[in-house]
Amino acid sequence: MRYLTRQFAIGALRRGNGIEQFLGGVEIDGEPAIRWVAISSMNRQYRISLHTVQDPDDDRVGDLPNLISLDPVDEAYVGEGRELARSKDAEEAMTLAEHLTDADPGRWVNHAVAGEEYMDYVRSRRDSAQAT
Template structure:
């Protein structure tokens, strides 16, 4: 099981490890895109960031931060995402992320695992379109 319990997610943040959540697909100016939210420990705070990148529609692509950003404010810092909030408390950072992005409290994963969620998303999208 890849999802973290709330306590494990908070523990990961407090140990200095990031967590993230794949939010799904969106359309930006007629182009297919995907989003995910990340919480990263930095300088005794927790940074909440939203990432909006081009959807390559490739189930072999799992390194999401290296995809082309479709968020103009993100272009100067590839892979950093748009900062939505900062907090000195891990639980508050999670609550902020969930509130600001509609993230599901039950679907947090360790850093770099949202790419696996994306690959599952592509596979499920393809199986839906290929069904008779």
């Protein structure tokens, strides 16, 4: 099981570990892209960031922060994402992130696991294409 219970996700944040959630595919100016939201601990606060990157359509690519950003605000710091908000409370940060990005409360994962979600996403697209 890769998803964190809310209690475990809050605990991870309070221990200084990040959490994230793969949000799926989008199209940006006609180019396929993917998005994920991350919450990280920073200076006694929790930073909520949205990442929008090029979709390489490769089920061997799991290091999402190294993909090419399609968000001009993100270009100064590769992999950092666009900051949406900050909060001093871990649970409030999760609720805020869910509200701002339509993230699913039951699909949070530990930091760096969203890449596995992306690989599953690519495989499911390929399986669907082969079935038709």
